[in-house]
Amino acid sequence: MSCASKSAAIAGVPVVRPGGGGGARYELDEEALRRVLLRPGVQELPAVVVSVAGAYRGGKSFILDFFLRYLTAPPPSQLSGEWLGIEDEPLKGFHWRGGAERDTTGIHLWPEPIVTTTSNGEKVGNPYTSCNLKMHFFWLTHTNVTNTVVTYTKANVAVLLMDTQGTFYSDSTIAQNSAIFALSTFISSVQIYNLSGNIKEDDLQPLQLFTAYGKLACEGDDKAFQTLLFLVRDWASPYEHAHGYCGGATLLSKRLQSKPNQNPELREVREHIRSCFDSIKCFLMPHPGHAVEKQNFTGCLRELTEKFRLKLLELVPSLFDTPKLINGERVRVQDLFDYFRKYVDIYNSDEAPEVTTIYKATADICLLAASRAASSVYAACMEPRINGPRSLSRRVLADAHAAARANAEKVYAQKKKLGSQTDVQDRLQELIKELQASLSHYELSNDANVRKTVSLARKAYDTAVSN
Ligand code: GDP
Numbered sequence: 001m002s003c004a005s006k007s008a009a010i011a012g013v014p015v016v017r018p019g020g021g022g023g024a025r026y027e028l029d030e031e032a033l034r035r036v037l038l039r040p041g042v043q044e045l046p047a048v049v050v051s052v053a054g055a056y057r058g059g060k061s062f063i064l065d066f067f068l069r070y071l072t073a074p075p076p077s078q079l080s081g082e083w084l085g086i087e088d089e090p091l092k093g094f095h096w097r098g099g100a101e102r103d104t105t106g107i108h109l110w111p112e113p114i115v116t117t118t119s120n121g122e123k124v125g126n127p128y129t130s131c132n133l134k135m136h137f138f139w140l141t142h143t144n145v146t147n148t149v150v151t152y153t154k155a156n157v158a159v160l161l162m163d164t165q166g167t168f169y170s171d172s173t174i175a176q177n178s179a180i181f182a183l184s185t186f187i188s189s190v191q192i193y194n195l196s197g198n199i200k201e202d203d204l205q206p207l208q209l210f211t212a213y214g215k216l217a218c219e220g221d222d223k224a225f226q227t228l229l230f231l232v233r234d235w236a237s238p239y240e241h242a243h244g245y246c247g248g249a250t251l252l253s254k255r256l257q258s259k260p261n262q263n264p265e266l267r268e269v270r271e272h273i274r275s276c277f278d279s280i281k282c283f284l285m286p287h288p289g290h291a292v293e294k295q296n297f298t299g300c301l302r303e304l305t306e307k308f309r310l311k312l313l314e315l316v317p318s319l320f321d322t323p324k325l326i327n328g329e330r331v332r333v334q335d336l337f338d339y340f341r342k343y344v345d346i347y348n349s350d351e352a353p354e355v356t357t358i359y360k361a362t363a364d365i366c367l368l369a370a371s372r373a374a375s376s377v378y379a380a381c382m383e384p385r386i387n388g389p390r391s392l393s394r395r396v397l398a399d400a401h402a403a404a405r406a407n408a409e410k411v412y413a414q415k416k417k418l419g420s421q422t423d424v425q426d427r428l429q430e431l432i433k434e435l436q437a438s439l440s441h442y443e444l445s446n447d448a449n450v451r452k453t454v455s456l457a458r459k460a461y462d463t464a465v466s467n
């Protein structure tokens with residue numbers, strides 16, 4: 001039996017495009033990014049960001065679609081391996097294709113962050129995870145807002161999948177390629193570096209920036225980045241290094257060894273790379289089978305070799321347990337918006353930005369995120385008081401503000417922060433000003449409530465008297 005024809009449903013959303021208007025090198029589609037990251041119920045969750053980067057036509061979008069299949073499968077089939085799907089189902093999601101032309105340019109995100117849990121947490125169903133538009137529509141029309149909130153408060157992370165432009169394509173300059181690679185590494189918690197056949201000397205070149213950044217950022221115990229996974233496709237020497245993580249580990253230790261005759265810069269990368277990433281791994285993937293060369297290949301399981309399928313079962317479930325951390329703090333989905341904006345700005349203003357500029361930007365956003373978390377705590381303390389059945393006296397309101405502000409300041413103090421003590425203090429002063437402004441706002445709405453209550457009471461009194 002042959003596979004059903006390949007049809008496009010939802011696809012990745014381009015959020016960063018090379019060559020924006022007005023002379024900018026990159027264009028950030030803020031509207032598209034908002035639609036992905038600022039979803040009610042999802043935006044507050046810690047983000048797990050899995051990116052796939054590497055040369056064009058290396059099978060990046062193709063493998064990402066298996067990630068999607070896994071993440072959107074019901075939990076029992078994730079455990080049993082049935083998530084791989086049925087024999088004749090074409091592979092859908094991020095657009096992948098044969099031919100020699102590049103397909104993805106810049107950075108594409110899957111439009112729906114996928115709510116799930118890390119392996120040590122409880123797994124919950126997620127209505128947003130369906131690739132199937134019909135089911136998605138059903139959910140939208142049959143779930144009320146309260147249900148949504150309940151669903152998401154039980155879940156603990158939202159997975160974002162990121163597909164990036166291939167490196168070293170004839171249309172793109174090397175600087176542009178390494179900028180996209182850098183951007184996607186800064187933003188992701190797991191960067192999958194997709195390579196064809198082997199880890200070659202030149203493949204380490206895009207990692208140079210990270211060693212410099214890592215040296216700057218790693219003064220404390222926390223590493224600047226989480227996981228770097230070299231994913232070697234079409235590994236053809238399994239008798240030397242077996243397919244999977246085990247063979248990957250032995251190949252990696254060989255490739256990361258420093259030798260006297262190496263290019264000095266790449267030798268330095270080898271020496272320092274471990275100080276920037278929490279974990280560096282390698283996975284050796286077998287060839288998927290010769291059906292991939294056919295023009296009408298649809299990606300259905302029937303066309304893939306048994307070996308390839310088995311290794312998908314080993315690789316894919318291992319990838320979604322790493323929440324995005326900056327300076328040891330979990331990054332929420334909504335905070336990623338600021339990181340995208342700031343990093344794209346930096347790369348637009350300087351083709352090869354200094355690592356110190358990127359470090360400073362990261363520190364600023366980190367402070368902003370700490371202060372936002374503190375504001376949320378303040379609002380969570382104040383809202384139930386303000387929206388209670390009775391209006392409050394000015395004094396009670398002032399006491400509630402003082403308690404909420406103390407909680408907010410505690411949260412701000414507890415968050416780990418990058419940057420100088422002066423910056424940390426300045427941001428705290430801003431936060432206090434913002435909380436004071438919120439108090440004025442609460443006072444106004446409380447006074448309006450008081451007036452309403454008084455006028456209702458007067459009306460009731462007048463009615464009673466006239467009767
Ligand atoms: P991308 O440009 O890196 O995103 O590559 P695509 O995912 O669009 O895939 C390009 C082509 O490579 C498609 O025809 C796929 O069928 C094929 N392909 C996917 N995975 C593999 C693999 O592991 N090995 C080989 N040789 N081809 C693959």
Ligand code: MG
Pocket residue numbers: 060061062095096103104163
């Ligand atoms: Mg692609």
